[in-house]
Amino acid sequence: MSEAIRALGEPAAAEGSQPCEVDFDAVVKVYPGGVRALDRVDLRIAEGEYVTVTGPSGCGKSTMLHLAAALDVPTSGTVRIGGRDLSAIPDLSSFRRNQVGLIFQLHNLIPGQPIIANVEAVMFGTHRSGHERRNRAMELLARVDLAGREHRLPTQLSGGERQRVAIARALANEPRLLLADEPTGSLDPAAADLVLQLFERVRRRGVTIVMVTHDPGIARLADRTIYMREGRIVEPGL
Amino acid sequence: MSFLAYMLRGLWSKKVRAAGLTMAVAFAVMTVVSLQVTSSGLEQSAAAVISIGKADLTVAQKGVSDILSSSIDETELARIRAVPGVSSAVGVLVETEKVSASVPLFIEIGIAPQDLAPFGVTVVAGRPYAADATNQVMMGWRAASTFGLHVGDRFHTNGTVYDVTGIYSTGNAFGDAGAMFPLVALQAYNRVPGMVTLAFLKVAPGVPVTTVARRIDFRLPELTSIRTASQFGRADRNLVFLQAAVNGSTILAVLIGAVIVGNTMLLSLFERTRELGLLRAVGWTRRRTVGLLLGESLVLALIGAAVGVCLSFGVLAILERLPTLSGVLHADFTSAAFARALLTAVAMTIIGGLYPAIRAARLTPLEALSYE
Ligand SMILES: Nc1ncnc2c1ncn2[C@@H]1O[C@H](COP(=O)(O)OP(=O)(O)O)[C@@H](O)[C@H]1O
Ligand SMILES: [Mg+2]
Numbered sequence: 001m002s003e004a005i006r007a008l009g010e011p012a013a014a015e016g017s018q019p020c021e022v023d024f025d026a027v028v029k030v031y032p033g034g035v036r037a038l039d040r041v042d043l044r045i046a047e048g049e050y051v052t053v054t055g056p057s058g059c060g061k062s063t064m065l066h067l068a069a070a071l072d073v074p075t076s077g078t079v080r081i082g083g084r085d086l087s088a089i090p091d092l093s094s095f096r097r098n099q100v101g102l103i104f105q106l107h108n109l110i111p112g113q114p115i116i117a118n119v120e121a122v123m124f125g126t127h128r129s130g131h132e133r134r135n136r137a138m139e140l141l142a143r144v145d146l147a148g149r150e151h152r153l154p155t156q157l158s159g160g161e162r163q164r165v166a167i168a169r170a171l172a173n174e175p176r177l178l179l180a181d182e183p184t185g186s187l188d189p190a191a192a193d194l195v196l197q198l199f200e201r202v203r204r205r206g207v208t209i210v211m212v213t214h215d216p217g218i219a220r221l222a223d224r225t226i227y228m229r230e231g232r233i234v235e236p237g238l
Numbered sequence: 239m240s241f242l243a244y245m246l247r248g249l250w251s252k253k254v255r256a257a258g259l260t261m262a263v264a265f266a267v268m269t270v271v272s273l274q275v276t277s278s279g280l281e282q283s284a285a286a287v288i289s290i291g292k293a294d295l296t297v298a299q300k301g302v303s304d305i306l307s308s309s310i311d312e313t314e315l316a317r318i319r320a321v322p323g324v325s326s327a328v329g330v331l332v333e334t335e336k337v338s339a340s341v342p343l344f345i346e347i348g349i350a351p352q353d354l355a356p357f358g359v360t361v362v363a364g365r366p367y368a369a370d371a372t373n374q375v376m377m378g379w380r381a382a383s384t385f386g387l388h389v390g391d392r393f394h395t396n397g398t399v400y401d402v403t404g405i406y407s408t409g410n411a412f413g414d415a416g417a418m419f420p421l422v423a424l425q426a427y428n429r430v431p432g433m434v435t436l437a438f439l440k441v442a443p444g445v446p447v448t449t450v451a452r453r454i455d456f457r458l459p460e461l462t463s464i465r466t467a468s469q470f471g472r473a474d475r476n477l478v479f480l481q482a483a484v485n486g487s488t489i490l491a492v493l494i495g496a497v498i499v500g501n502t503m504l505l506s507l508f509e510r511t512r513e514l515g516l517l518r519a520v521g522w523t524r525r526r527t528v529g530l531l532l533g534e535s536l537v538l539a540l541i542g543a544a545v546g547v548c549l550s551f552g553v554l555a556i557l558e559r560l561p562t563l564s565g566v567l568h569a570d571f572t573s574a575a576f577a578r579a580l581l582t583a584v585a586m587t588i589i590g591g592l593y594p595a596i597r598a599a600r601l602t603p604l605e606a607l608s609y610e
Contacts, residue, residue: 097521
């Protein structure tokens with residue numbers, strides 16, 4: 001497997017890449033029900049850093065990731081990616097498409113589409129032609145060791161294989177920032193291991209990675225681990 | 239893979255739902271097209287009367303419920319001939335007769351023998367009848383072949399046995415499926431002495447037809463001039479009502495279809511909320527996700543339109559064979575019918591798809607992702 005997993009991600013000078021440090025400045029997120037999911041979070045993640053976020057369920061990990069991916073807006077405070085205030089970006093679709101790769105724990109794929117189409121679909125509306133999209137998707141699927149299975153439907157794959165498709169898709173538009181919300185949360189240890197190896201490859205290409213996990217073993221693989229509790233970043237062991 | 243291919247692949251993965259929506263559109267289109275084709279067929283049949291003669295202008299009584307109940311008397315005919323610019327006017331009586339159970343509506347045309355040539359009738363076999371004959375007839379060539387008649391044979395209609403003196407051709411299917419009688423004899427049989435149904439006019443060289451038409455409409459307000467089959471509704475109130483009924487039914491069919499399309503799209507939207515949220519989360523624009531939903535429906539609507547047109551071919555083939563309608567209904571697939579099919583399908587999609595599209599556009603990625 002490991003030799004099959006070739007280099008993932010792109011060289012740091014990849015086309016369209018933008019600086020991608022993550023900067024949370026006094027970020028508060030209160031959900032409509034009144035839940036204070038993030039309570040004045042200050043956080044800086046440098047370019048190329050591999051960071052895991054851990055903490056008990058409901059402490060605000062996913063909320064933080066969603067704000068970084070511009071899927072939601074903070075109640076107050078500022079989220080900056082690569083120095084750009086997300087609230088000032090007019091075209092968030094383009095930001096999501098080109099600047100971040102996003103991986104969820106489950107339901108990452110469109111069930112009715114073969115996995116190759118799942119990967120190609122995120123490249124609609126980019127500079128790539130149909131032919132280039134197809135080639136790139138083939139190449140990415142080969143890199144996550146799914147060559148020959150491009151035309152399978154998601155239901156015809158194992159959970160680990162589906163997460164590898166999600167990684168391939170997340171990298172399709174050469175983002176410099178990869179955000180993953182418990183990507184191994186529902187995998188058996190062997191499948192989880194393959195997925196983590198892929199993250200390792202991506203990281204070596206200089207892509208910044210923020211991965212939410214509540215597995216302490218996985219959290220330790222990163223350059224740095226951020227601990228959260230009740231919407232705040234805390235010191236380990238607290 | 240193109241966006242269209244992606245869309246089609248998605249539709250294929252939901253075949254049953256796609257087929258349901260297609261059938262809904264197909265039935266609405268079938269209804270609309272069948273109505274349209276039937277009514278335009280009826281209109282054509284009736285309008286064909288005015289196209290039998292080679293005239294510049296046809297004059298009928300205004301406001302009659304159907305053109306065959308138009309009546310023009312000799313004085314009016316004389317006044318028509320006196321209108322400046324009219325070079326000749328041929329008075330023609332058109333009646334229908336039930337010849338047999340299988341021929342419930344047989345066209346009988348009363349016309350004086352000297353008017354046959356100006357009217358554009360060619361005698362292809364035998365000779366014309368005499369002006370004062372009471373038991374002579376000329377058969378249209380289609381009618382002759384239907385009844386298996388030749389010159390010298392006998393033809394039974396109007397309670398009389400007629401000698402077939404000739405076979406004629408007018409170049410008009412409707413006229414050639416009937417028979418011609420001496421005008422006086424047919425007037426007598428129908429007890430309308432001196433009356434004709436229509437007057438067929440030739441306009442003097444150099445005079446615009448429209449000018450003459452206006453003069454007739456002005457001088458003889460109880461009559462109306464008709465130049466083309468489509469103007470026919472001016473004289474025939476039945477056709478006006480028929481067209482109104484067809485339009486009403488079309489609107490109804492479109493609305494019912496739109497509700498079905500809208501309902502199906504809404505269900506599909508609920509079912510695919512998570513999918514749409516995911517696509518938005520990975521960078522699809524609002525426009526693209528809405529475009530996917532609408533595009534899918536449009537593809538299905540177009541397939542439905544095609545299926546609907548095919549179904550209406552079948553339905554009309556059956557209708558045409560029904561004894562009560564045979565001979566009356568001539569399915570007439572005009573380009574207008576196909577345009578209507580397309581318009582129906584597209585209108586249904588747009589009207590039905592509006593609300594689901596707005597709902598889809600309002601979805602935020604996160605809401606959609608957490609949708610159960
Ligand atoms: N859309 C939402 N509406 C209301 N409350 C929410 C919503 N999403 C998350 N929460 C609440 O916010 C808190 C943090 O949630 P989340 O960020 O998902 O935690 P984690 O990912 O660490 O388990 C929880 O109490 C959760 O119930
Ligand atoms: Mg979570």
